Amino acid sequence: MTSSPLDPKAIDIDLAPRYDFARRIALSAAERAMAYYNGRRDLTVEIKNEDEQDVVSVADRELEAFIRAELEREFPEDGFLGEESGQANLSARCVWVIDPIDGTACFVNGLHNWCVSVGMMLDGKPCLGAIADPNHSELFHGCIGRGAWVNDTPLKISQAEHVREGLTGTGTFHPTGKQYFMPFLQQLLDEGGMFIRNGSGALMTAYVAAGRLIGYYETQLKSWDCLAALVLIDEAGGRRNDFFRGNGLTEGNPFLVAGPHVYDQLATMVGPSLDG
Template sequence: MSSALPHDLNIEARYVLAKQVAQEAARRGMAYYQKREELNIEHKGDDRQDLVSIADRALEDYIRAELLAAFPEDGFLGEESGSADLSARCLWVVDPIDGTACFVNGLHNWCVSIGMLLDGTPHIGAIADPNHIELFHGVRGQGAFVNERPLRVSKASHVREGLMGVGTFYPRGTEYFLPFLTSLLGEGGMFLRNGSGALMTAYVAAGRLLGYYETLLKSWDCAAGLVLVAEAGGRSNDFLRGEGLLHGNPYLVACPGVYEQVAEMIGPMLNSD
């Protein structure tokens, strides 16, 4: 691919750093994971599904410190620590442990997700999965990879040809979930929910899933993955429209051959704020 890197910003250095920090954070996360019985697990507010542990906070502190030490002019948005300078041209959007429920329950479906938006567009992505020794990474205009292998989305043309990733979590939008599953199954499709939006997005980029639909996703779960899907030839809805960066939106990524089919199953709510 031809280069699309801005000349006035050191995007390559940020890309290298994102990969390094994601891998080191994942290594540190694995140390917590192996002693997860000792962690103090909390619930966020009244949401009994949304868990947080000392590991989430410690990893985000590490990631934030490393990124902003190297690039103090950049902005930062993290799931646990909130935001700083959202108006910066380069904005890091981070989930220190995506899949915390899996993490605390001993399931291997969790990862570290580090994305960077350039002028509001996802530009760098690094998703580190220490359980499977995989680093999904990419930069806009430069391709996407798992470790050093290029990523390409599936060539499927119908949902019956593979698996769809699905999810619903927050109360908003859940009423659309069962009708969508009914439509998917009616077309002969199958589905998977693994507990990590970042990983399911990466799996779409890798061609392992045909697509991934979530009734409401947060930006830190997909900022990195959106880069990978775009670079691997996939499609996505306009996730960041409206207040998507801070409050999330309905979310769909898919290979081109099934995107319209799945979008029709979801209906108008896909593009509602």
């Protein structure tokens, strides 16, 4: 089952100030993140949830605190959900969903596949987002009804008609969903497709919107890893599964985004676990 995007005609508030803020704060946080990244050998890194692949650094916590404080100053009536500092006022019409460093494992190991992800929901649906990748000088951003962009270039979804025609992003989560990972890869390879994993859900989702990947499947993803990029998928003409069903916002769900012509092929490979 796919999820329908927000209808631009139903929006009754001016999104321009929040869209401007999202882009500005994502770039500012990314600049601060680069200072931490360049000094990463001195960072304190901790393991989360007894999973040695799930790590957090002081940079994650301090950057989220910075973004949250700026949000509270600019839009005190809005809700907030962050990977590191929890949630507040999720019943608000506007709820910001933040990942201060998406791809922390890459960040602490000196790999350039990380970003700052700042997204906002309006009435429970993705509405705007900004994803700043300072290593490649790219800002992916979009707002419902206003298009999606990388810097000043419009995003264009892939029109591939078969998985063999491009690269598919994929990934898995150690505690949950990993049993579906290898069966999916086997089917993808059997169909002549090829896969890539870069360690950042936000970037891989943005890459689908940009047509760099034809699709992206994650066995289990959290909302802060993808929400900012979902509006890019909507605005670029892609398809996505019903990620926010149940407790998807706070607990996560299986995740699939793809170009319009390969979505069904990929969803069949994933099988019932996608929306189960």
